[in-house]
Structures are given as structure tokens and as C-alpha cells.
Amino acid sequence: MKVVCVGGGPAGLYFSILMKLRDPAHDVTVYERDAAGSTYGWGVTYWAALLDKLRAGDPESARAVEDASVRWSDGVAYVGDATTRHHGDEGFGIGRHRLLAILAGRARDLGVRVVHEREVEPGTDAGLDGVLAGADLVVAADGVRSALRGRWAGHFGTDVSVGRNPYIWLGTTKVFDAFTFSFVESEHGWIWCYAYRFCEDASTVVVECAPGTWRGLGLDRGSEADGLRRLEELFAGLLDGHPLTGRGGGDGAAAQWLTFRTLTNRTWHRGNVVLLGDAAHTTHYSIGAGTSLALEDALALAAALHAEPAAGAAGLDAALTRYENVRRAELLSVQSAARFSARWYEELPRYLRLxxxxxxxxxxxxxxxxxxxxxxxxxxxxxxxxxxxxxxxxxxxxxxxxxxxxxxxxxxx
Ligand SMILES: Cc1cc2nc3c(=O)[nH]c(=O)nc-3n(C[C@H](O)[C@H](O)[C@H](O)COP(=O)(O)OP(=O)(O)OC[C@H]3O[C@@H](n4cnc5c(N)ncnc54)[C@H](O)[C@@H]3O)c2cc1C
Incomplete structure (x- = not known):
């Protein structure tokens, strides 16, 4: 089977590995628009159940992911001057750079062509991008803003709801020993973050607040550096003098903040094109599940393709339908959790006086x-x-x- 994956994020890379493991004769190429080693985001969390699934899919990359991860089992919350700490389930953190390097390396070792700095154009009615023509299967693993999905948005029935609160994904050299929440009351309302370690010497910090607080604090103005300094002042008690780091790029403070897009699709496939990972669905970052779900999608798609005797278009369609049905059912409860989690933060004043x-x-x-x-x-x-x-x-x-x-x-x- 000739497979083209558009997007070298966790979904596309892991799927390419699984295809080659199932049948080394598959011809698999991953096209990624960014340069190798350059990626957005800092660290991502996951839980032990994911490692079990990864071990079943590919023990070698599972071992590498586990070895490159850090662990914690306490949660701590700072609410104003009060602190509370709890012991909970073991959580894992891994740098996104590290995860992608492991997956890309493993894919190459198995014979996948991983091509960086190649942006795939979805094509027009006159024809598809040259790299897509001739593929038996085109995997749209190109993230939440998937151009391939956008090309047939009417068919896929894409629905996007945009969250209310601005958020920013940052890094810091402060090493947190527990999964940490910090809620700070400013003169313009509450602002909060959660933070976790993702390697021996760095942590991720995700900051969120209501839009009025964001504007009141001036986070919508000035340079990125101005915005980071303001956040360092607000979270000074948490950071112990460590700096916050943004994405860079000189676009100014406001450009570094986003509002979360919860995305669903009426169907996940069209002909030989199938949606995978964030291109198919997103879940609010506050439940820390998007990467795990993208990897689970890849497992389900590879399994469905090899369960069906994929003879011709009908066989492929049956396999893609099976993948979609399985994953839709598995996603129901996590999508619900994500929506209520996002809402909890949007209704924060309800809980802050407890x-x-x-x-x-x-x-x-x-x-x-x-x-x-x-x-x-x-x-x-x-x-x-x-x-x-x-x-x-x-x-x-x-x-x-x-x-x-x-x-x-x-x-x-
Ligand atoms: C603030 C925040 C915190 C998060 N924290 C966590 C967490 O703790 N745990 C967790 O599991 N998840 C987390 N997530 C979610 C996670 O980042 C995503 O769900 C995950 O990256 C999805 O993987 P993907 O491969 O589907 O898409 P992506 O990682 O977005 O990869 C898509 C790739 O496609 C490439 N691409 C796009 N268009 C093209 C094109 N036309 N041609 C070629 N390449 C293209 C992009 O450059 C990108 O590399 C978080 C998300 C946010 C926003």
C-alpha cells in the first residue's frame, strides 16, 4: 500500500511506524512543513494507560518514550495565600521535541521516508498536490487547522466552537516536583496557570484568564517580552525567580495567546483521505489528552486497515469506517470531560471562595x-x-x- 501522511506530529509519525511494523512492504512517506527539531509547545502529559497501549503497538518506541519521560504523583494548588497538596495517580511528562525526535527516528529506522520542510498543498479541483496523487491512502494528520480537511470542509462537516478564555503555552527553567496549579487574584480579576515538569531541567506552564482580565492586565498589548515579564511578576511566588519562555517570533504579546478551538467532524474520511488526531477532533488542553488521543487514533487506524482485506475502494472504505466508528465511541466520554473541564475554568468565580x-x-x-x-x-x-x-x-x-x-x-x- 502506498501511504502519504501529511503532518509529522505525533499522529502522523506514529501511524507511519505502525504501518511499517505491520507490513514492511508498505511504501510510507510523512511530509512535515516545519524543519526537523522545530515544533510548538513544550511538554505534554500522559498517564500509565497510554504506555500499555504503546507497548502493545511498538515496544521499542514505547520504551524510548518511557525512558525520556519524567514522573510525578502529587498535585499541589496555590489559591491566593492558601496551599493544598494531594497524592494522586502517577502522571508522566515528556517534551514535545523529544517525543517527535523519538518517533521520527524510529519511523526512519523502519524505512519510512520522513520529509521535513515540505508543506503539502491540498490541491484544487484541477488536481491534488503532486505528492498525493497516486497514493492508496492519504492521512490528514496536519493538526487542528488541517488544510486537507479544509479542502473538503463541506463533506467532513467540520464544526468548531471557540473557547472564551485566552491561554498561552509557555516554558520555564523552574522544575516543579508536583503537578501544580496556581490561582492569583489581580486588580483585574483572577489569573491562573498549571505547570508540570517535562524533563530534568524544564517545565511547561499554561496560563489562562478571562478576556476582561487579559485586557485589564495589558497582556493584549506590547511585545512578547513585555507580556512575559508581566506574567513573571504575577506568578513570582510560583516561579522563584525563574524566567518564562515564549515561542518567540517577534509577533507581539497578543499573538502568543490563543483561544481553544474544540473541533468535531461529521465524518472522518472521504475516498482515500482519512483524518487523524487533531485534524479529526480536539479536546480542551486542561485535560491533557490530545497527544494520547492522536496516538490512539493511529493504533486504531493501523488495526482497522489490517483487519479488513483491503481489496480496492470498498475494502478501504470498510476499514476507514471501522476506524471512525471505534474511535468515535471511545472518544465520547473524554470529549465530555474536556467540555466540562473547560467550562469549570470559565466559571471559576463559582469555586474560588470555597x-x-x-x-x-x-x-x-x-x-x-x-x-x-x-x-x-x-x-x-x-x-x-x-x-x-x-x-x-x-x-x-x-x-x-x-x-x-x-x-x-x-x-x-
Ligand atoms: C496548551 C496546550 C497544552 C497541551 N497539553 C497537552 C498535554 O499535556 N497532553 C496531551 O496529550 N496533549 C496536550 N495538548 C494537545 C496536543 O498538543 C495535540 O492534541 C497533539 O499535538 C495532536 O497531535 P497531531 O499529530 O494530531 O497534530 P499536531 O501535533 O498539531 O501535528 C500536526 C503537524 O502537521 C504539520 N502540518 C500542518 N499542515 C501541514 C501541511 N499542509 N503540510 C505538511 N505538514 C503540515 C504541522 O507543522 C504539525 O507538525 C495540548 C495542547 C495545547 C494547545
Missing amino acids: PPERMFALLGQRHSPLLPYVPPQLYYRLDHAAGRLEPLRRLKRWLGPRLAGTLHARTRA
Whole structure:
């Protein structure tokens, strides 16, 4: 099979590895528009369950990813002057650069052509980009702003809802020993960040606030350096004198901030073109799952392609439909969690006046579909008293995807 992957992020690279492992005779090329080693973002989190899946897919890259990751098991929250710390499940962090280098190296070793600095044009009605013509399978792994998906946006039925709060993804040399949340009250409202280590000497910091706070603090103006200095002042207690680092590029402070785009598609494939990872779906960064989901997509697509006797267009269509059905079902609960998590932060004032212990407990419950509808103190008491009751947990699990679907439909209406 001749396979062209557009995009050398986690989804495209991992899929290319899995295809070559399944059948070394596959002819697989990954085209990435950026230079090797240059990527946005700092570190990403994941949990142990992902490593189990990666080990099943390719033990060698799984081992390399695990060896390059750091671990933590405590969570700490600073809310104004109060601090609260909890022990939780073990989490992992890895630098995005490091992850991509591991995957690209492994892909090359297996015989995948990984071509950097080649932006694939989706083509026009007159014809596809030359590199796409002649491929049996074109994988659109080109991220949330996928040009390939955009080429047939009507067919894919792309739906984007834009989050309210601006956020910025930064790095720092401060090394956090726990997954850390910090909520700071400024003269223009609350601003908060979460931070985690992703290698021996650096951490990621994601900062978010309401739009009025962002403008009031002047974060929408000036140079990137001005914006970073302002954030260093605001989070001085957290950073212990360590600097924050942005993306650079000289575009000014405002350009470094984004609002999150939650993206869904009515269908994920068209002919021999299939969407993978962020090109197919996104989940709010506050649940730290997008990379894991992109890798799981790759596992599911490779499995579906090799489960179907992919003879001709009908065989390919059956395989792509199977992939889409499997992943859609698996994504329901995580998409629900992501929507409620984003909403929790947008409704932060509801929770900030609680005693720190309670606020932190509800931060851990932010995926709950019930929490927005129950007074926080009452929810806390109910959850605390009955939290171990299996029926309540089952009700929450059952309600999650349904409420999220209804709310999403209402938001779009
Ligand atoms: C603030 C923030 C924090 C996050 N934290 C986490 C986290 O902790 N854990 C986690 O699991 N996820 C996290 N994510 C999500 C994660 O970054 C994405 O979900 C993940 O990168 C998706 O992988 P992908 O391969 O689908 O897309 P991408 O990583 O976006 O890769 C797409 C690639 O395609 C390339 N490309 C685009 N167009 C073209 C073209 N026309 N031709 C050639 N190449 C092209 C791009 O350059 C890019 O390299 C976070 C996201 C944000 C915004």
C-alpha cells in the first residue's frame, strides 16, 4: 500500500511506524512543513494507560518514550495565600521535541521516508498536490487547522466552537516536583496557570484568564517580552525567580495567546483521505489528552486497515469506517470531560471562595456533568459523603456524554 501522511506530529509519525511494523512492504512517506527539531509547545502529559497501549503497538518506541519521560504523583494548588497538596495517580511528562525526535527516528529506522520542510498543498479541483496523487491512502494528520480537511470542509462537516478564555503555552527553567496549579487574584480579576515538569531541567506552564482580565492586565498589548515579564511578576511566588519562555517570533504579546478551538467532524474520511488526531477532533488542553488521543487514533487506524482485506475502494472504505466508528465511541466520554473541564475554568468565580481543600477537591471533579448544576458546597458535601457510592458514580458516567451532547447542540443552535 502506498501511504502519504501529511503532518509529522505525533499522529502522523506514529501511524507511519505502525504501518511499517505491520507490513514492511508498505511504501510510507510523512511530509512535515516545519524543519526537523522545530515544533510548538513544550511538554505534554500522559498517564500509565497510554504506555500499555504503546507497548502493545511498538515496544521499542514505547520504551524510548518511557525512558525520556519524567514522573510525578502529587498535585499541589496555590489559591491566593492558601496551599493544598494531594497524592494522586502517577502522571508522566515528556517534551514535545523529544517525543517527535523519538518517533521520527524510529519511523526512519523502519524505512519510512520522513520529509521535513515540505508543506503539502491540498490541491484544487484541477488536481491534488503532486505528492498525493497516486497514493492508496492519504492521512490528514496536519493538526487542528488541517488544510486537507479544509479542502473538503463541506463533506467532513467540520464544526468548531471557540473557547472564551485566552491561554498561552509557555516554558520555564523552574522544575516543579508536583503537578501544580496556581490561582492569583489581580486588580483585574483572577489569573491562573498549571505547570508540570517535562524533563530534568524544564517545565511547561499554561496560563489562562478571562478576556476582561487579559485586557485589564495589558497582556493584549506590547511585545512578547513585555507580556512575559508581566506574567513573571504575577506568578513570582510560583516561579522563584525563574524566567518564562515564549515561542518567540517577534509577533507581539497578543499573538502568543490563543483561544481553544474544540473541533468535531461529521465524518472522518472521504475516498482515500482519512483524518487523524487533531485534524479529526480536539479536546480542551486542561485535560491533557490530545497527544494520547492522536496516538490512539493511529493504533486504531493501523488495526482497522489490517483487519479488513483491503481489496480496492470498498475494502478501504470498510476499514476507514471501522476506524471512525471505534474511535468515535471511545472518544465520547473524554470529549465530555474536556467540555466540562473547560467550562469549570470559565466559571471559576463559582469555586474560588470555597475553602482551599474543597476548591481543590472540586478542581479534581471538574469533568463532572453534574457540578455546573449543583451549588458547589452542596456538591462537595454530597460527593464527600456519597462519593464512594457506586450508583452516583455510575449516574455521572452515564450522564456525562449525554449532557455534553445536549449542551453542545444547544451552543451551536
Ligand atoms: C496548551 C496546550 C497544552 C497541551 N497539553 C497537552 C498535554 O499535556 N497532553 C496531551 O496529550 N496533549 C496536550 N495538548 C494537545 C496536543 O498538543 C495535540 O492534541 C497533539 O499535538 C495532536 O497531535 P497531531 O499529530 O494530531 O497534530 P499536531 O501535533 O498539531 O501535528 C500536526 C503537524 O502537521 C504539520 N502540518 C500542518 N499542515 C501541514 C501541511 N499542509 N503540510 C505538511 N505538514 C503540515 C504541522 O507543522 C504539525 O507538525 C495540548 C495542547 C495545547 C494547545
